[in-house]
Amino acid sequence: MSILLSFRRLSARLRAASPRSIAAAATLLLAGFFLLDLGSGPTISFGLFYTLSVVLVAWRLGRAATVLAVLAASAARVADFYLNRHHDGALMLVYDLLQSAAGYGLAALLAWQGRQLFERTARHARHFQHQARRERRQRRLEATIRRAVLADVPAIIALTNAGGEDGAFDQNVMDAVRQAALTTTFSQGIIDGAALRDVWNGGQTVVPIEFWVSERNGQVAAYMMVLGVDGNKGPERELHALAVAPPFRNTGLGSAMVNFFCLRYQQRRLVIATKSDSQMMQMLVRRNFQQLTSDKGYDIMVRD
Structure with a gap:
């Protein structure tokens, strides 16, 4: 020695x-x-x-x-x-x-x-x-992810509001009336496992919905909303929303949430809408997502 x-x-x-x-x-x-x-x-x-x-x-x-x-x-x-x-x-x-x-x-x-x-x-x-x-x-980060419960809805709404302030979500999510509607929709989605959504080819339909949160030190640090793509409960799943609380950004938590989504639904066709040249786009390219089309300023990325 x-x-x-x-x-x-x-x-x-x-x-x-x-x-x-x-x-x-x-x-x-x-x-x-x-x-x-x-x-x-x-x-x-x-x-x-x-x-x-x-x-x-x-x-x-x-x-x-x-x-x-x-x-x-x-x-x-x-x-x-x-x-x-x-x-x-x-x-x-x-x-x-x-x-x-x-x-x-x-x-x-x-x-x-x-x-x-x-x-x-x-x-x-x-x-x-x-x-x-x-x-x-x-x-370690993925171990903090669990299915959301009703008690998490206020924290999910707060994260959605923070996303609106940062420009990640539409600005109308910060409207008080809109937030009240989202509270009702999210709560009912957690209870029923289904929600009404706009589909890409027009109209609305009821699709499966799941909420997942990352809890760190007793605080909801991030959440993601996963939706079905059509009303027939087909194999596709869309990562419809992902938000990370400001204190937990740049810690790898967002990447861990995306990894969890890819692993949880790995037997399905995965869909994510994201803005070009965003950090999310870079994460998706590294995970073998490919661009399908563009819609309303977003690139629709898929992985079969």
């Missing part, structure tokens, strides 16, 4: 070091091992340790610096070999230099690939962690 902790601390320090500091450290490493080579005579070679300098440069610095490090390590190894051991002429000198460059170049390539693999792994790990946190948050 202590070795792992030390490695992590060393890695953190290397990541925090400036390129100039890395270059200086690599140069000192190479010079130090070269001096050890010269002082140890022909019996001991430190040529393998030159790889540390090359790997350090390849891990943190660019391609040009890596090439220079490979050439410097190769030159140091060949210089020590010829100064301390033997002299076989210029051709052998070139051969040894190329051989050394190939070996240190391979070490640099492996270090560079290792860094790429490390960075990709780190990115994937961060992505999965973010995804896992988001999914946990979504599950």
Whole structure:
């Protein structure tokens, strides 16, 4: 455990070091091992340790610096070999230099690939962690959703009124007479599970209706109204209204409500009317909804 902790601390320090500091450290490493080579005579070679300098440069610095490090390590190894051991002429000198460059170049390539693999792994790990946190948050939010009861109607009306103020709903929902009518309609819809609605091809018909609310800390934080599309109680379900209380916006609650709608009615054809370029439109596109048509300034999105 202590070795792992030390490695992590060393890695953190290397990541925090400036390129100039890395270059200086690599140069000192190479010079130090070269001096050890010269002082140890022909019996001991430190040529393998030159790889540390090359790997350090390849891990943190660019391609040009890596090439220079490979050439410097190769030159140091060949210089020590010829100064301390033997002299076989210029051709052998070139051969040894190329051989050394190939070996240190391979070490640099492996270090560079290792860094790429490390960075990709780190990115994937961060992505999965973010995804896992988001999914946990979504599950917690979805766990707050329940079917509405009569006691929730005042809160639902208040959220509808807030939606009218924000422009999400028609302005007439803020009218006192309209709110009284909505209170009666919503209450009766919760009791009967059916309500009268306008249909797209004209006229009115009775359709199934369901209200769902998200309760957080004892407060109704959001609600959605789900309607049938026609009077024959067909398979379609429309997310007719969705409102989130201002304190709970931008917390993922709206997305959780849409997820709940898609999951709850996944065996049905789903319909949602939304404005173009809205946040709702973006959520629907991510959930494989497609535009069917446009009506009264709204895009009708469907998912089969």
